[in-house]
Amino acid sequence: MARFLIVEARFYDHLNDLLLEGARGALEEAGHGHETVTVPGALEVPAAIALAAETGRYDGFVALGVVIRGETYHFEVVSNESARGIMALTLDGLPIGNGILTVENEAQALTRARRDEKDKGGEAAKAAIAMLGLKERFA
Numbered sequence: 001m002a003r004f005l006i007v008e009a010r011f012y013d014h015l016n017d018l019l020l021e022g023a024r025g026a027l028e029e030a031g032h033g034h035e036t037v038t039v040p041g042a043l044e045v046p047a048a049i050a051l052a053a054e055t056g057r058y059d060g061f062v063a064l065g066v067v068i069r070g071e072t073y074h075f076e077v078v079s080n081e082s083a084r085g086i087m088a089l090t091l092d093g094l095p096i097g098n099g100i101l102t103v104e105n106e107a108q109a110l111t112r113a114r115r116d117e118k119d120k121g122g123e124a125a126k127a128a129i130a131m132l133g134l135k136e137r138f139a
């Protein structure tokens with residue numbers, strides 16, 4: 001059993017609840033343990049993962065959140081920079097699944113957050129599990 005940390009950017013409660021359901025379900029079905037921490041938004045997710053990784057307590061990480069386009073360029077900043085920060089951490093060898101949705105509207109988010117639809121939370125958890133397996137294979 002591995003230990004995963006879910007880092008959720010809780011910007012939209014109802015959407016995060018759906019993503020968490022999928023991620024936790026996937027981890028439990030694979031027999032892994034998990035904890036969850038919450039940060040204000042997607043821009044805080046990479047730093048939270050980095051801080052948690054320094055403890056050595058976790059084998060893998062799942063990033064969850066929802067970024068919905070508004071009126072300004074901030075959508076691009078939040079989407080691109082959170083993804084860039086997470087990608088940098090993966091390239092440092094951390095097994096991370098990125099389940100931060102970057103969408104145009106709530107309808108797109110709902111379809112992707114729901115476990116019985118596109119299940120992006122579960123997909124991110126499965127990606128983290130897969131990358132941990134790869135890390136262990138190459139150890």
Ligand SMILES: Nc1c(NC[C@H](O)[C@H](O)[C@H](O)CO)[nH]c(=O)[nH]c1=O
Pocket residue numbers: 009010011040041042043044065066067068069078
């Ligand atoms: N607009 C969204 C944000 N914005 C907040 C930032 O992520 C960050 O918390 C703030 O700039 C303070 O550093 N975050 C989301 O996760 N989703 C959004 O739609």
Ligand SMILES: CC(=O)[C@@H](O)COP(=O)(O)O
Pocket residue numbers: 067068069070071072073074075076078
């Ligand atoms: C993704 C965002 O940052 C967005 O929610 C902010 O909305 P706005 O661009 O209208 O300030």
